[in-house]
Amino acid sequence: MLNRILATGLIALAPLTARADLVVLQYHHISEQTPASTSTTPELFRSHLARIGELGLEVVPLESATRAALDGTLNDQEQVAITFDDAYASVWSTAAPLLDELGLPYTIFVNTEAVGREGYMTWAQLKEARARTGVTIANHSHDHGHLARRPDESQQAWHRRASDSLDRAKAILDDRLGDTATLFAYPYGEYDSALEEMLDERNWLAYGQQSGPIGEGSDESRLPRFPMATPFGQLSSLNDKLRSRALPVDTGSLPDGIIDDNPPTLILELPEDLRPGALTCFGSGQGRLPLEAEHQAVTVQAPEPFGNRRFRYNCTYPAGEGRYYWFSQQWVDLSRPED
DSSP states (O other): OHHHHHHHHHHHHSOOOOOOOEEEEEEOEESSSSOGGGEEOHHHHHHHHHHHHHTTOEEOOHHHHHHHHHHTOOTTOOEEEEEEESOBHHIIIIIHHHHHHHTOOEEEEEOGGGTTSTTBOOHHHHHHHHHSTTEEEEEOOSSOOOOSOOTTOOHHHHHHHHHHHHHHHHHHHHHHHSSOOSEEEOGGGOOOHHHHHHHHHHTOEEEOSOOSOBOTTOOTTSBOOEEOSTTTOOHHHHHHHHTOEEOSSOGGGSOOSBOSSSSOEEEEEOOTTSOGGGOEEEETTTEEOOEEEETTEEEEEOSSOOOSSEEEEEEEEEEETTEEEEEEEEEEOTTSOOO
């Protein structure tokens, strides 16, 4: 919570230049045989790596780069971190050889209950990966459950369920692989404020599935990543994502994304240097959204309710030199069935 309070002041004082922020790419399967919504084809994955090289971007370890971005010490270094959720078998068979050949670091977020099952990496493979230079193994919960508190769940039952999933996974990873990173990726990208507090108490960096780069105003418990499954990872939009900058707003002061009303309302307080009229926002499946501005406060609300459990408002602002400031707010409708 202290970090969120401090971030507000830092954003107000920070100069609005299009300096570098950290772009984190999120993958699941690297395969043509798995569900398209969570898969990136091997050909497209190779094209991503090639484009990163063509742009001269540095691929860096996730934790150290995240902390540098949060501290505002990246300056003009354009950096990218590569992550994989769930430790699927194709990560080891297809992605790892390509990354190892290029000498690129990457992070695998592991839901420990699934290790060794059909379609997932084994403990032996994870141990071998852990021993390789630049590879980080991190926590993706034990059971890959929906960890936000359910509407009919007591506070005590939720706390027991969520803390057990977080801590059990960390204990298993440490026991099997040695001390592992204090990094966490939310299953499905879902979180609420109580879950964020749980991560803050453990001093873990926590990553979601909402798009955007990590910057000085990002919050340690709701760090963005760009989903790179084939429908979202096309080369036509990749340059904009790889060269994006974090929209300079204090993300820790924004809603946790659990909705009471559908469609939800988002208010973004822009710095004085940004013109509200230049902000553009889109809603999942609804296209460009209407905006209302009062001084520097921009109100975003979709015209129609959303029918999915998860959906997003994605906002961009021209940052000069062909770059964009980028921000995404994920919303979660807990009244909808779990995946």
